[in-house]
Amino acid sequence: MQFNYFPLLCAGIVEKTNYLKMASTVSGSTAFTTQVDPDTGTFQRRLGDVSTFFYDSEEGKILGKTFQQWIFGAMFYMAFYACIVFFMLACGAVVYQTLNWNMPRLQGQDSLLQQNPSLGFRPVPSVDMTLIRFIKADPTSYSPLTDNLEAYLQFYENQNQVTDTGVMVDCKTYNKRRPQTEWDKACRYELNNLGPDCIKQQAFGMDDGMPCILLKLNRVFDWHPEDYHNETEIPAEILDTYEPYNVHLKCFGVTPADQDNIGDFEYHPPQGFHFKYFPFRNQQGYRSPLVFVRFMNPAPNILIMVECRAYAKNIRRNSVERAGVVKFELLVD
Incomplete structure (x- = not known):
């Protein structure tokens, strides 16, 4: 005996359609939802955001960082570049000690x-x-x-x-x-x-x-x-x-x-x-x-x-x- 699934499938589709109609009906009328763009803010609000970025009086931040953060950042970069300069000077001093101003370092068959x-x-x-x-x-x-x-x-x-x-x-x-x-x-x-x-x-x-x-x-x-x-x-x-x-x-x-x-x-x-x-x-x-x-x-x-x-x-x-x-x-x- 062969079972027929077609009536059951049609019944499911009809039931799902009725459910969607009921969900979209408000006070006897059908409501259609539309996507609304998010609020981008007014010009005054944007100007305020920019001003707050340069100086935030509530949190005491300048360009998004507090005064202490700026001090620590400046000290870090000063120390970092000082180390680089010191390293370069040290390398130059080592090379300088190997040079002779009166004769080339490479001579004979080692020269060009x-x-x-x-x-x-x-x-x-x-x-x-x-x-x-x-x-x-x-x-x-x-x-x-x-x-x-x-x-x-x-x-x-x-x-x-x-x-x-x-x-x-x-x-x-x-x-x-x-x-x-x-x-x-x-x-x-x-x-x-x-x-x-x-x-x-x-x-x-x-x-x-x-x-x-x-x-x-x-x-x-x-x-x-x-x-x-x-x-x-x-x-x-x-x-x-x-x-x-x-x-x-x-x-x-x-x-x-x-x-x-x-x-x-x-x-x-x-x-x-x-x-x-x-x-x-x-x-x-x-x-x-x-x-x-x-x-x-x-x-x-x-x-x-x-x-x-x-x-x-x-x-x-x-x-x-x-x-x-x-x-x-x-x-x-």
Whole structure:
């Protein structure tokens, strides 16, 4: 026998409907409820709330805190920041004790240069380019270049090579290394070593289309150049011009086309950087040794890529890493 639930379901629905009608009937009429927004307050009440927030006269609060709470909060933050300042000063004092103002903390292979100096050049047209370009016999085109060279060489004038004690070594008589007892004194550098042609009175050769480019070794603390012990160690590029006790220089065109267009060179002084100017130990009045490379007949109106290399037994040369080398471009219009 199958039981039928449908009549029971219909009866339940009817009963529930009657109950809802009775609940919504008030005094014989049906009341419909609606949702009313909560009271948001008047403008005066809001203004009063804001005023009470800034100063509550009943509880004695300012900006929601009592006077004692403000005192304790200020003391806490004063102590907190005082501890931070003290900690920073303590760390700075510890670091300060590890520094030496006369020598770097990291030396030798631990330094960034790793006892392998690179070359620098002047004039530098700008910090973001290495192109040296000018128009022959046009002072307006090369005056920024000559001014850059003149400003750099001004530090090598005799009146500017001074120390607090006035002690500098005259190295004219040395043709080998200086004795170790003089390593902590600066060796005076004479601008006469740079030759009679590369001077500001002749616009450093740019007026004649034979520019003089200044090269120098970057300073590496306590670095000593090493000489080649025998002829088999001397690179073939400098074998014909090699002289002991000198860091030699050699410039050439990067590509075969550059080598055809670059022309001949003159080096002043021809031997390069003499060993007597090393080591660099942050001596007062120290000036790095210089070499002028004069381009005798570069091809006009052609961009020439130039690479110059320094040669000593303990100088590693790598064109990609710019170790022991320097690259720049030359364009004479």
